[in-house]
Amino acid sequence: MIKVIIIDDESHAQDALEMILQQYFPHKFDVLAKCNGVDEGISQIIQHGPDLIFLDIQMPQKNGFSLFNQIKNVDFEVIFTTAYDSYAIQAINRNALGYLLKPIDPEDLIATIGRYEERLASGSVNKKLDLLINNLESHGMQVFSTDEGMEFVHHDDIVYCKADNNYTKIYFKDESQLLVSKLLKTVHERLPAKQFHRIHDSIVVNIKFIARYDKKNCFLILKNGEKLSVSIRKKAKLLNEFY
The missing domain is CATH 2.40.50.1020 (LytTr DNA-binding domain)
Structure with a gap:
């Protein structure tokens, strides 16, 4: 299963997102933690090593983008969730997988998850190709x-x-x-x-x-x-x- 962490200061938004994931992608995502802010989110990321995080941008204590100032090696995909459409450029600059406006439309989420699965497939192919190339080089x-x-x-x-x-x-x-x-x-x-x-x-x-x-x-x-x-x-x- 794909390991997920949700970071959002609104608990109802956390629950709504988890419900949509369970409804449209049964047995595919394992929500390991639902966090109310960046600091808690960083702690859970370090503890669990997620594959994917859903990250709210506008939160009371720290802006969602500040997470990247504290985690240098980002080895997970990020889907931003926000009630504002003014952060799109910043999200793109962070190489975000997606940018979902609240309330989250299931169709938008499905399309974004589709891109995530494409990245997974592409990454798997690239890893296999790298392994093949290394094996070939060792055989002259x-x-x-x-x-x-x-x-x-x-x-x-x-x-x-x-x-x-x-x-x-x-x-x-x-x-x-x-x-x-x-x-x-x-x-x-x-x-x-x-x-x-x-x-x-x-x-x-x-x-x-x-x-x-x-x-x-x-x-x-x-x-x-x-x-x-x-x-x-x-x-x-x-x-x-x-x-």
Whole structure:
């Protein structure tokens, strides 16, 4: 169940909101606490760690927005509830999930809860994707974003990467290419440092594909016969890897 805390100085407003939640979303929300002000609300948030709070704005002791001055790590969603429509901009600036005017219209609440469930689903997908990416990286693979979607690439299949304005073109050992929407610097940082070396401002090479180095002309000859220029500034660092 989704853990909820209601913060509102009017007890009848607390009860009305809880009743609507129970009526339209049976067995979905667990109201852990109903608080009369910000200080009590903060205490209950610390104690229970809610998923969602309904927060009144205009209260006698402290304005609802003051809660964010006392809780730095907000790891819950917030739906503001208020009898005034003059706080909407402030609510938006707080990245609020919703802004409900009292008395709360069940249809407005249902729509807001719908957005909350969409955020939950999106967050779940993102967490699973992050886990997948971490698992792939531990097995020598990398995930790159393209205009069409995502590409899963093994490090050992990459011959070299070349800057292409604000993009990077990746060249593979099967002679295919991939254009990714990242700067070369960003792509390089995501690849194993011992395997991929910057030999030029615009080129990162996989040392496994280097056949030899031409000192006279200052370029690398790859196993596939391609030649890549090595900049003067990068030459010493590259040679240190082989001597």
